[in-house]
Amino acid sequence: MVIKLNMTSGTPIYMQLRNQIILGISRGDLPLGERLPTVRQLAADTGVNTMTVNKAYALLKQEGYIEIDRRHGAKVVAPGALEGDGLEKLEDELALLIAETKLHGMDRDRFLQLCDNLYMGTAGHPGEGTT
Amino acid sequence: MNTFIYLFVVIVEVAGMALHLGTAVRLSGYVVLGTTLTADHMADAEVQRLLGRARRGIWLHCLIALAASVPAYFLRDTKYLVPYLLAWALLAAVACWGIEVRNTGQLREIKRQRGWDEGAPENLAIDLKSILLKPKMPVGPHWMVPSLLLSVMVVLQSGSPGIGDALPLFIWLVFLILYRIAVRAKTQVYDENSRINMACSLATRRTWSQGLVLASYIMPVLFLIGGLLDNLPLGVVPVLTTGLILLVLILTHGTVRKRREQILAQGRQAIYNEDDENWKYGMYHNPQDNSTFVEKRVGIGWTINLASRKGKLVAGLAILILVGVVVMYIGILGGGYDMKIDGDEIRVTGFPFGTTFSAREIEDITIIDTLPKSVRTWGYGGGRVYMGEFELEGYGKVRLYAHYQTGPFVVITLTEGTVVIHGESGEETGAYYDALIAAAG
Secondary structure, eight states: OEEEEOTTSSSOHHHHHHHHHHHHHHHTSSOTTOEEOOHHHHHHHHOOOHHHHHHHHHHHHHTTSEEEETTTEEEEOOOOOOOTHHHHHHHHHHHHHHHHHHHTTOOHHHHHHHHHHHHHHTOOOTTTSOO | OHHHHHHHHHHHHHHHHHHHHHHHTSOBTTEETTEEOOHHHHTOHHHHHHHHHHHHHHHHHHHHHHHHHHHHHTOOOHHHHHHHHHHHHHHHHHHHHHHHHHHHHHHHHHHHHHTTTSSOOOOEEEEHHHHHHGGGSSOOGGGGHHHHHHHHHHHHHSSSOOGGGGHHHHHHHHHHHHHHHHHHSOOOOOBSSHHHHHHHHHHHHHHHHHHHHHHHHHHHHHHHHHHHOTTSOTTHHHHHHHHHHHHHHHHHHHHHHHHHHHHHTTOSSBOOOOOGGGEETTEEOOTTOOOSEEEOSSSSSEEEBTTSHHHHHHHHHHHHHHHHHHHHHHHHHHHOOEEEEETTEEEEEOTTSOEEEEGGGEEEEEEEEEOOOEEEEEEEEETTEEEEEEEETTTEEEEEEESSSEEEEEEEEESSOEEEEOOSSHHHHHHHHHHHHHHHO
16 A cells, blocks of 8 residues: 655645545555555655654554554554544534534535545445455 | 876766766656656756766766866876876866756746746655565574674685775675665655555665675685685776676666666656755755765765754764875875884874884885885875875785885885885885894894
8 A cells, every 4th residue: 555745745744644544544455354564664765764653553543443462563453433532523524524524615405415425435334345 | 096096086986976866867766856746847858968968078077077087197296197087087076066056946937937846745654564564574684694604714815914804894894884874775765656656665775785795705705716716816806896896886886776667667656756945056965864874876885865964963073084085195204214223113293194013023125216016005106105005016915105106115024924125215225124134233
């Protein structure tokens, strides 16, 4: 799976890395159980700071997308169902997105259609996709 | 001997420049003339015209360099030949660099005028699978253990090992460092398809590791064979070693490039690494990249990232070594050498190749009128003095201290090794001889 980082973007590198890995998992490019390079391997090979990669991996682990093993590196795992704080965070982010969409004059049907298209586009469930 | 030095320097320099500039005009990994170009942009008429001009420029540069080297052929005195060849090689290399910078500048100007450098914000692509499989791609470093043992055997083969005998060990270390750079180099991402990237990474790492392992065997094997065969003409082993090592490295580079282009031809969704702005004047400077070494865009091998901390250290060290060598040569040229006898101890001073031996070690002292054919193994030869370890026909390895190649010379045979010394005049050589005879009793 190929990840593209924009070094001049306002989004921090660790967040770009985290986002792209999540997108890869959802598309099925990174199936369940797929190994990821270790923090050191990834940092050494890309020239990105070790702390940056570590931060991205720590975030992915905290959010339940990967497991980190000291000897074997990281591995993609199935995240648990959204509940509690996770669900609350999703509701907050969605509320903001819906507000922005409404302010830009997009109607409900178009918004839902767009959501549906994007959901289907990234619809591969972990473990079902191809690399 | 002068013709031999002339031919060796000229062939290595001209072939090196032709090869270096030749790599620039050939598309490799979507890069030509040190600039990232897409397949469509390569087909542009103006780009093709520029490449044609650049190719003709290489031939012209090499021909001019060859013509400028011709006067050196007629210089019979090493005193003039060596400085001439040094100045010629330096000027030719600077001109070669100037041609590379000019051609790159012209192509980047075309790219800028056409707006090809716009809209490429994704400037770092990572292929997770290629990185994961990277450690399994090269041949293992254990293949270099036999060449290390052979290098140690070269030292042991010599009855009285000197610094020159340790040269294979030093070169082995250089190849080990190059091997580590080759296997650890960043994984390049050329296509959206991971299989293409993995195949390119495998071809690059496997071929380079094989080539460097093979190159590490050349010097110790040839030195060992040279040590066993007494009737080999002088200079054959060093020239053959240099030639074979260069040949292996050139063939390795060519194979890597060819395999990579064959693999990339099968790609459908190319990713262009737009980092031209990090390559200026042929040098790499990228503060956002922590890598110390990166693959060269023009030429063979790797170069330093001048923006990284380690890169700056390596560059500083290289400059220090260069300055050190220049200072050492100035010291040699200015200081010369002298022989002093203090009781039983005979000391030949001569920075940094001085030697000390006891009068009791002297087995024989003779005078010879002419110096046999010699090859320097570790020392300085040219200008005002010849100092250091030399391979002398009929004498083997000797410590030589001479002002010119005309005699007479005092040959001191010691229990271990031989020292040959020569005064600036016949009287001084005679005085050395008398003093040595008196000391030896």
